[in-house]
Every structure is written in structure tokens, then in C-alpha cells.
Amino acid sequence: xxxxxxxxxxxxxxxxxLLHGCxxxxxLFSGVDVFGKKGTGPGEFDEPYAIxxxxxxxxxxxxxxxxxxxxxxxxGNFIRQWGRQGDAPGEFEKxxxxxxxxxxxxxxxxxxxxxxxxxxxxGRFLKQWGSSGKEHGQFDSPGGVAVDSxxxxxxxxxxxxxxxxxxxxxxxxxTWGEYQPIHVVRSFFAFLVxxxxxxxxxxxxxxxxxxxxKVYVSDAYNNRVQVFTPDGKFLFxxxxxxxxxxxxxxxxxxxxxxxxxxxxxxxxxHRIEVFSGQxxxxxxxxxxxxxxxxxxxxxxxxxxxRNRLYVVDWGNNRVQxxxxxxxxx
Amino acid sequence: MINxxxxxxxxxxTVFLLQGMPSVFAQDGKEIISVKVKGMFCPFCTxxxxxxxxxxxxxxxxxxxxxxxxxxxxxxxGATVSDATINQAVDDAxxxxxxxxxxxxxxxx
Numbered sequence: 001x002x003x004x005x006x007x008x009x010x011x012x013x014x015x016x017x018l019l020h021g022c023x024x025x026x027x028l029f030s031g032v033d034v035f036g037k038k039g040t041g042p043g044e045f046d047e048p049y050a051i052x053x054x055x056x057x058x059x060x061x062x063x064x065x066x067x068x069x070x071x072x073x074x075x076g077n078f079i080r081q082w083g084r085q086g087d088a089p090g091e092f093e094k095x096x097x098x099x100x101x102x103x104x105x106x107x108x109x110x111x112x113x114x115x116x117x118x119x120x121x122x123g124r125f126l127k128q129w130g131s132s133g134k135e136h137g138q139f140d141s142p143g144g145v146a147v148d149s150x151x152x153x154x155x156x157x158x159x160x161x162x163x164x165x166x167x168x169x170x171x172x173x174x175t176w177g178e179y180q181p182i183h184v185v186r187s188f189f190a191f192l193v194x195x196x197x198x199x200x201x202x203x204x205x206x207x208x209x210x211x212x213x214k215v216y217v218s219d220a221y222n223n224r225v226q227v228f229t230p231d232g233k234f235l236f237x238x239x240x241x242x243x244x245x246x247x248x249x250x251x252x253x254x255x256x257x258x259x260x261x262x263x264x265x266x267x268x269x270h271r272i273e274v275f276s277g278q279x280x281x282x283x284x285x286x287x288x289x290x291x292x293x294x295x296x297x298x299x300x301x302x303x304x305x306r307n308r309l310y311v312v313d314w315g316n317n318r319v320q321x322x323x324x325x326x327x328x329x
Numbered sequence: 330m331i332n333x334x335x336x337x338x339x340x341x342x343t344v345f346l347l348q349g350m351p352s353v354f355a356q357d358g359k360e361i362i363s364v365k366v367k368g369m370f371c372p373f374c375t376x377x378x379x380x381x382x383x384x385x386x387x388x389x390x391x392x393x394x395x396x397x398x399x400x401x402x403x404x405x406x407g408a409t410v411s412d413a414t415i416n417q418a419v420d421d422a423x424x425x426x427x428x429x430x431x432x433x434x435x436x437x438x
Contacts, residue, residue: 047372064376094376112380141380143373158373159423203423205373220373250371267371299372314372 028274028283029309029322032292035076038317040066043078045317050144050300051253052098052106054121057305060106061312061319062095069095069108069123074305076321082123087113090125097144097206101151101168109142109155116142116155116170129170134160136172144206144253144300148213148230156207156217161200163207163217163232176232177201182222188247190224190240197222199234206265206300210256210277218251218264225251225264225279238279243269246281253300253312263309265298272298272311272322290316359389361434362402364415365427369398374424381422385410398427 036045050062057074068083069092083092097109104121115130116139130139140159147153151168162177180200187195205220213230224239240247249268256262260277271286272295286295296315304310309322366378375393378400382391387408392401400419404410412429419426 049372094380096376111376112383141377159377159421203373250373297372 027285028326029285029324031323033076033321033323034292034318035072035321036061036318042081043070043072043076045070045319047314048299048312048317048319049094049096049314050098051302051310051312051319052100053302053304053310054100054104054106055102056104058121059302059304059310059319060098060100062098062108064094064096064111067092067095069098069106069119071121071123074308076319080123082119089117089128090119092117097142097155099145099147099153101147101153102149103151105168107145107147107153109139109145111141111143111158114139114142116145116153116166118170127170129166136164136175137166137170139164143204144218146207146209146215148209148215150213152230154207154209154215156204158203158205158220161202161204163201163204163215165230165232174232176228177204177217180222182224184241187223187239187241190238191246195222195224195237195240198226198237199228199232201226205250205252206254208254208256208262210262211258211260214256214260216254216256216262218254220250220252220267223248223251225254225262225275227279236279238275245273245284246275248273252298253302255301255303255309257303263301263303265301265311267297267299270295270297272301272309292320295320359406359434360404360409361432362404362410362415363430363432364400364402364419365429366393366398366400366419366422367425367427369393369395369424371395374422377422378419378424381418382415385414385418 045063046065049064052060059072061070067085068081070081071079093112095108096111099107106119108117114132117128118126142155143158144156153166155164161179164175165173180197181202182195201219202221206218208216215228217226223241226237227235248266252267253265262275264273270288273284274282295313299314300312302310307324311320379391389405390403416426
């Protein structure tokens with residue numbers, strides 16, 4: 001009898017734990033704005049995939065099927081665009097990753113052409129580097145890019161399962177990571193047991209740089225975030241596959257606030273999750289849908305001026321602006 | 330009254346012509362290959378499959394349907410790509426290849 005009571009108590013606790021994990025918490029934002037719709041005109045998108053915000057608050061979107069980069073003001077008003085389909089300088093096949101350095105230069109990675117292009121803030125081509133391959137300075141699907149406080153560029157490669165670091169002129173500095181998947185059961189229980197595979201990746205998707213130039217990698221198919229020093233030393237990780245708060249079903253875009261708070265696009269759960277700088281779960285919001293505040297496969301996000309979080313809503317062909325209640329801490 | 334002999338030969342001729350059509354297209358037109366891609370659910374997946382298949386020699390363009398889980402390869406005129414090559418490319422993209430079907434069109438799609 002006593003054993004049955006223990007089982008029921010355990011089941012009850014598990015139910016409450018799971019229910020708690022599935023509920024949305026009080027929203028961290030006070031309002032949502034939306035810009036963009038499917039199309040080929042200015043301000044329209046056909047599979048927007050990447051986003052970045054520069055120091056003045058201007059927003060850049062990688063518009064994959066339109067083979068271009070579009071620039072907007074902080075409210076989402078169209079300013080300019082550049083690029084067309086092709087492999088000549090200034091052209092794109094799939095502009096998959098975006099980052100802006102301290103001078104306002106824009107770095108664009110191309111998923112298909114395996115190269116990085118550098119533009120000024122007006123979209124004028126400056127330089128490019130990279131080709132297909134596994135050597136230093138070569139790429140296989142550079143899915144995401146990020147810039148540190150010294151304007152070094154970090155490139156995450158989905159198919160080479162590694163990260164490469166360059167200076168702002170494209171000179172190779174270092175690399176780390178190789179293919180190492182985590183078993184799904186081990187991943188689900190990551191909150192109980194160390195999933196291992198530190199420093200290695202399974203189709204990594206995105207990258208961000210936080211305070212002290214810590215490097216945050218969205219290790220997509222290992223369903224986790226890994227954090228490194230700028231030299232590639234593994235610091236810590238969090239996540240695991242699942243539906244609960246703090247778990248993911250394919251991590252996508254990642255952004256880090258000035259004091260280390262981390263925002264992660266949880267691709268298959270169609271939501272955004274928020275963590276402390278040490279990876280402690282704080283909140284989540286979203287769910288699948290086309291209404292403001294809901295998503296159809298969010299692929300990237302970026303923090304902007306005036307407490308704004310910009311999220312690329314890939315399947316809905318739009319960008320959502322979340323007005324955060326407090327400054328991104 | 331239909332002449333039975335004429336009807337028989339008409340049917341034989343029709344079957345013969347229908348059978349011969351694809352090979353005529355394959356010579357003058359472009360081959361289209363459909364490959365089922367198992368486990369393809371997201372844009373990362375479609376982008377990867379597209380990339381790996383597009384690089385195969387003889388492939389003019391690739392269209393991936395996420396909904397159907399199928400990649401279609403539109404070949405250049407006169408080109409052909411083996412099943413083994415396609416399977417390897419899908420495998421390189423991180424997925425398991427399924428059945429492959431081939432058809433042909435004169436003007437492309």
C-alpha cells in the first residue's frame with residue numbers, strides 16, 4: 001500500500017513538472033510588431049533565414065530565395081537591398097548568415113557557395129574569401145557568422161561540424177570541433193546526466209558572441225547550446241531534446257545580451273527560449289501559428305536598440321519585433 | 330461494326346508508341362529524377378539536400394519539396410546521373426535516400 005502511495009506521489013510530481021514545463025510563463029515583452037510578407041518586392045521575403053542588427057539599430061535580413069540582403073530601419077521600414085542570384089562578387093545563392101562589425105561592415109555567409117562576403121553598410125562589396133572544402137579557410141555550408149569585440153569573425157559550418165575564426169580581413173586564426181552526435185535518450189536526460197561530446201558538434205547552425213567575447217554555438221542536431229572562450233576552450237553547455245522549458249527540438253538562432261542573457265530560437269518547437277548567462281532556464285514563448293507572437297520555424301534572431309528582439313519567422317516569411325520589458329540583460 | 334483485326338493492330342501500335350515515347354524524350358529532352366529523402370523536415374535539411382544534389386555533374390537544377398519529402402533533379406540535355414551517385418549525395422547531406430524514379434520531358438518543367 002505504502003509503495004503504491006509513493007508511486008502516485010512520484011507520478012503526481014512528474015505530471016506537475018511536465019505541465020509546468022509545457023506552460024508559457026508571463027511574457028517578457030510588452031508588444032509585438034511584424035514586418036514583411038511573402039514576395040519579391042522591397043520589404044518582402046521568400047524564405048528569410050538570417051538577421052543582424054548594427055550599432056545604429058539598422059536591421060539586415062538574409063532573404064534566401066530572393067538571393068539578396070535587405071536593410072531596414074529599427075522599425076522595419078525598408079532602406080535598401082543588394083545582391084541577386086549568382087556567384088560573382090556581390091551575388092548570392094543562399095545568404096545564410098549575417099554579422100555586423102564595429103565599423104558597420106556587413107559579413108554574409110553563403111550556404112551554397114561556401115564563401116564569406118564583406119560589404120560596407122551601404123551594400124558596397126569589399127572582399128570575399130572561402131571555397132568548398134575542409135581545409136582552413138574553406139567551408140561546407142557556413143550557416144552562421146558572428147563578430148567579437150576585436151572584429152574577429154567566427155564562422156560555424158553545418159556540414160564540416162566545426163567553427164573557424166578569422167580576423168576582419170579573412171586571415172585564418174583557429175578552428176575547433178568535429179562531428180559527434182549525442183544519442184537522443186542521453187540528450188533527453190541531459191538535465192540529469194552529462195551528455196558529453198563537449199567541443200564537438202552535430203550539424204551546428206548558428207553562433208553568437210557575448211560578454212568577454214564568450215562564444216555561444218547553437219549545436220542544432222545535438223539540441224544544445226555550447227559556450228567557449230574566444231580561444232576555443234569549452235566552458236559549459238545546456239539543453240537536450242524535448243518539449244519542456246530548457247529543452248529544444250533543433251536549436252537555431254542565438255543572441256546574447258549585454259549582461260549575458262541568452263535568447264535561443266527553438267526551431268521545431270516554434271518558440272523562443274530565454275536563459276541566464278550560465279544557461280539557467282528563464283522563460284519561453286511562441287507556439288506554431290501565424291499570429292503575432294507565434295512562429296512557423298524561427299531560424300534566427302538578433303537583439304537591437306531600444307530593448308528589441310528581432311526574430312526571423314522563416315515559414316511565415318516575416319520578421320517579428322518583440323519589445324522586451326527590460327533591457328536585454 | 331468495328332473490324333476486329335484493325336482494332337487489334339491499332340492497340341498494338343498505340344502500346345508500341347507509348348513505350349517508345351520516354352526514350353525519344355530522353356534523347357532529345359531532359360531527364361527528371363525524383364528521389365525520396367527520408368527524415369527531411371526543416372529548411373536546414375532542404376538547403377543541405379539541394380546543395381549536395383545541385384553539385385552533381387549533369388544536374389541543371391534541383392527542387393526539394395519539404396511536404397512530400399522528395400527532391401527532384403532536372404538534368405541537362407543528354408546528361409544522366411546514376412542511382413549510386415544520387416544516393417551518395419543524399420547520404421552526404423545527412424539523410425537516407427529512398428526510392429528513385431525517372432521520367433523525361435521535352436521542354437523541362
